[in-house]
Amino acid sequence: xxxxxxxxxxxxxxxxxxxxxxxxxxxxxxxxxxxxxxxxxxxxxxxxxxxxxxxxxxxxxxxxxxxxxxxxxxxxxxxxxxxxxxxxxxxxxxxxxxxxxxxxxxxxxxxxxxxxxxxxxxxxxxxxxxxxxxxxxxxxxxxxxxxxxxxxxxxxxxxxxxxxxxxxxxxxxxxxxxxxxxxxxxxxxxxxxxxxxxxxxxxxxxxxxxxxxxxxxxxxxxxxxxxxxxxxxxxxxxxxxxxxxxxxxxxxxxxxxxxxxxxxxxxxxxxxxxxxxxxxxxxxxxxxxxxxxxxxx
Amino acid sequence: xxxxxxxxxxxxxxxxxxxxxxxxxxxxxxxxxxxxxxxxxxxxxxxxxxxxxxxxxxxxxxxxxxxxxxxxxxxxxxxxxxxxxxxxxxxxxxxxxxxxxxxxxxxxxxxxxxxx
Numbered sequence: 312x313x314x315x316x317x318x319x320x321x322x323x324x325x326x327x328x329x330x331x332x333x334x335x336x337x338x339x340x341x342x343x344x345x346x347x348x349x350x351x352x353x354x355x356x357x358x359x360x361x362x363x364x365x366x367x368x369x370x371x372x373x374x375x376x377x378x379x380x381x382x383x384x385x386x387x388x389x390x391x392x393x394x395x396x397x398x399x400x401x402x403x404x405x406x407x408x409x410x411x412x413x414x415x416x417x418x419x420x421x422x423x424x425x426x427x428x429x430x431x432x433x434x435x436x437x438x439x440x441x442x443x444x445x446x447x448x449x450x451x452x453x454x455x456x457x458x459x460x461x462x463x464x465x466x467x468x469x470x471x472x473x474x475x476x477x478x479x480x481x482x483x484x485x486x487x488x489x490x491x492x493x494x495x496x497x498x499x500x501x502x503x504x505x506x507x508x509x510x511x512x513x514x515x516x517x518x519x520x521x522x523x524x525x526x527x528x529x530x531x532x533x534x535x536x537x538x539x540x541x542x543x544x545x546x547x548x549x550x551x552x553x554x555x556x557x558x559x560x561x562x563x564x565x566x567x568x569x570x571x572x573x574x575x576x577x578x579x580x581x582x583x584x585x586x587x588x589x590x591x592x593x594x595x596x597x598x599x600x601x602x603x604x605x606x607x608x
Numbered sequence: 609x610x611x612x613x614x615x616x617x618x619x620x621x622x623x624x625x626x627x628x629x630x631x632x633x634x635x636x637x638x639x640x641x642x643x644x645x646x647x648x649x650x651x652x653x654x655x656x657x658x659x660x661x662x663x664x665x666x667x668x669x670x671x672x673x674x675x676x677x678x679x680x681x682x683x684x685x686x687x688x689x690x691x692x693x694x695x696x697x698x699x700x701x702x703x704x705x706x707x708x709x710x711x712x713x714x715x716x717x718x719x720x721x722x723x724x
Binding site for chain 1: 622626629632633696699700703704706707710711714
């Protein structure tokens, strides 16, 4: 018997859709797919609230995938921060698939949300991405997969770092999984990583959001920040996310960036730009005073 | 640095600078020390008043207006003592007041930031 494409597609969907019988959830529909599973919108019936369910992709999938999903749920549950999606519940479905329930976030992925935004707006959003990552590091967890699709901007301006499926304890991870282009060289080589792997990932993320069209003009100082964050050697990078964020804040504030050695002219131009009004008023005062002195002569 | 301290420092600095410009007027050059001291005191007074105002009123435009007014009034007082050069004294004096007002709001920390 041959099945039509439509029938095959419906069959695939019915297999993929989780069997929520015996749980407190009622399926609404698919939301998206992650690295190790699919995300569905569901209703938490007793509480009457919408939640997101992340479920391992295929029924009766290997124990390894289930363990990985539950490990991700445990990592997220241990990190309570406004920039992280709270986990409500975790377990197994009737079809054997592992799942966890989390807050349903509505919004857009970082690069889509930042299209058309100004450079300061992009940098301010980037700083907000740094916050939960720095918090995770302080809690002993490295994300290891920071990239635009894993950051979401919510409808109310909230910035959320998602997909902690590759997260590991600091200095405890030693596998080469990650996203090429966003993964630190030591991670790609399968060596143990620490917080500086996420500094690399954030550098790549910053580079990516600066390239979102229409790409804003980038100063040498900004390029230097990206360059230091993405240095091949971990020792040449920022020591941690707070140091990276502090340099971006200095750039936003018109201050001297640690990653960039400016020459005298650049320094003068930066100071004049930063203190333009004060410099203008002092210059006006000096001109007025000078004119009166000249007129008196 | 709080706004009052910024006002005092900027006021004193600009006041001293304002006084030093008297050196370019040969007839008063012998009294330069007194002029600089008087001008610095005037700057300190203006800085204190503007700093206190900036601390109470967290509005840049209002502080700029207040600073200019304080600079004008104090410069008018100085010009009145001399009985001459009103425009020559009051115009730079008002710019100094404006600059002090701007500096207190731009570089001084507000009450909320100090409390944090």
